[in-house]
Amino acid sequence: LDNGLALTPPMGWLSWERFRCNVDCVNDPDNCISEKLIKQMADLMISEGYKDAGYEYVCSDDCWQSMSRAANGSLVADPQRFPSGIKGLADYVHSKGLKLGIYEDFGHLTCEGYPGSEFYLQLDAQTFASWEVDLLKFDGCNSQREDFDRGYPAMSFYLNQTGRPMVFTCEWPDYQTTHGIMPNYTGIRDACNYWRNWKDVQDSWDSIIDIIDHMGDDVGNFSSFAGPGGWNNPDQLIVGDFGLSQEQERVQFGMWAMMASPLMMSVDLRNIRPESKALLQNKNIIAINQDPRGIMGVRTQQMGSVELWNRPLTPVGNMATALINKDTHGKPAIVPVTGSDLGLVSGSLYTIYDAFTMSVVYNNASSNVNYKIIVNPTGITMFNIQLQK
Numbered sequence: 001l002d003n004g005l006a007l008t009p010p011m012g013w014l015s016w017e018r019f020r021c022n023v024d025c026v027n028d029p030d031n032c033i034s035e036k037l038i039k040q041m042a043d044l045m046i047s048e049g050y051k052d053a054g055y056e057y058v059c060s061d062d063c064w065q066s067m068s069r070a071a072n073g074s075l076v077a078d079p080q081r082f083p084s085g086i087k088g089l090a091d092y093v094h095s096k097g098l099k100l101g102i103y104e105d106f107g108h109l110t111c112e113g114y115p116g117s118e119f120y121l122q123l124d125a126q127t128f129a130s131w132e133v134d135l136l137k138f139d140g141c142n143s144q145r146e147d148f149d150r151g152y153p154a155m156s157f158y159l160n161q162t163g164r165p166m167v168f169t170c171e172w173p174d175y176q177t178t179h180g181i182m183p184n185y186t187g188i189r190d191a192c193n194y195w196r197n198w199k200d201v202q203d204s205w206d207s208i209i210d211i212i213d214h215m216g217d218d219v220g221n222f223s224s225f226a227g228p229g230g231w232n233n234p235d236q237l238i239v240g241d242f243g244l245s246q247e248q249e250r251v252q253f254g255m256w257a258m259m260a261s262p263l264m265m266s267v268d269l270r271n272i273r274p275e276s277k278a279l280l281q282n283k284n285i286i287a288i289n290q291d292p293r294g295i296m297g298v299r300t301q302q303m304g305s306v307e308l309w310n311r312p313l314t315p316v317g318n319m320a321t322a323l324i325n326k327d328t329h330g331k332p333a334i335v336p337v338t339g340s341d342l343g344l345v346s347g348s349l350y351t352i353y354d355a356f357t358m359s360v361v362y363n364n365a366s367s368n369v370n371y372k373i374i375v376n377p378t379g380i381t382m383f384n385i386q387l388q389k
């Protein structure tokens with residue numbers, strides 16, 4: 001979407017995957033969807049260094065709403081859980097130098113049964129602008145599938161009409177690809193700043209692999225539609241949650257950088273392992289994710305349980321190359337590759353760095369040299385490859 005926003009993949013925190021639709025603030029006051037939770041996450045994004053690392057948007061997903069609209073038809077935040085209202089929450093978030101994201105649904109009801117935006121698109125867009133919201137995640141539950149191709153552009157139009165810059169993120173292709181319908185990525189990119197391609201991420205290695213496989217298959221060549229202002233979105237980061245090993249967290253974080261994906265954390269920032277926090281703040285990987293050319297990396301080879309991905313970087317000639325090993329047979333894989341397998345162009349010399357640490361792995365690397373790359377089970381080996389001057 002050409003609204004001057006999301007020129008690099010947006011970064012932030014989103015409540016859904018880890019906190020879901022927990023609205024029981026009586027019995028679970030620390031973990032229910034509430035202004036208190038969002039404010040705590042905003043505070044920690046500052047105090048724990050996430051903002052400095054690039055994370056900017058703190059977002060409430062489904063279940064922030066009260067069950068009924070106001071007399072004038074406007075959406076209302078649940079008064080018990082959001083006593084200051086969304087405008088008050090936005091003021092707080094803005095006072096921290098962060099931006100606020102909110103959620104609605106193109107259908108009659110949200111996925112969790114809260115009031116949807118159908119028949120209220122213009123009013124809801126105006127309401128979000130009046131609340132000084134900075135990002136809208138727009139879901140597609142409880143709607144007619146064929147209405148998507150009109151509904152999302154309509155909401156994009158009404159948001160633009162408010163005059164307030166707001167990142168517009170769509171669930172549009174997700175509901176089509178999961179029902180065997182080929183999305184119109186031209187229309188999606190015109191309307192949305194980023195778009196969910198596939199199923200919801202869950203807190204498991206299987207979910208991460210399923211998503212990486214879908215993104216690698218790249219059906220409809222959706223990778224070619226990624227670029228400044230519009231991004232493919234394989235869903236949230238689950239780094240720091242419960243389901244991944246440390247090695248598997250490196251796979252997700254490295255691969256989301258290869259895919260130029262938005263980086264929306266899910267983890268409870270109040271209770272995160274030091275290794276997971278360090279990974280989420282790894283500036284070398286974030287720099288790859290935020291590369292200004294905004295070219296999405298693609299899967300270039302599948303060698304049994306090992307996959308190769310390559311992403312062109314800035315300046316032209318530089319690149320990131322990742323090898324992931326989906327095997328769980330205990331011992332690391334020793335993968336024989338040539339320089340050209342890694343993406344090196346013949347006639348050029350390169351310095352190959354470990355992408356996570358930026359320590360030099362190979363000097364004077366070239367396309368016709370054979371290399372043996374070690375990749376751990378459910379692990380990743382990722383290189384930042386730079387043309388030698």
Ligand SMILES: OC[C@@H]1[C@H](O)[C@H](O)[C@@H](O)CN1C(=S)Nc1ccc(F)cc1
Pocket residue numbers: 016061062110111112139171200
């Ligand atoms: O409720 C909102 C939730 C999140 O926003 C996801 O990112 C969206 O893909 C849609 N969504 C879904 S499907 N929630 C949901 C998932 C399972 C369920 F039994 C009831 C609701």
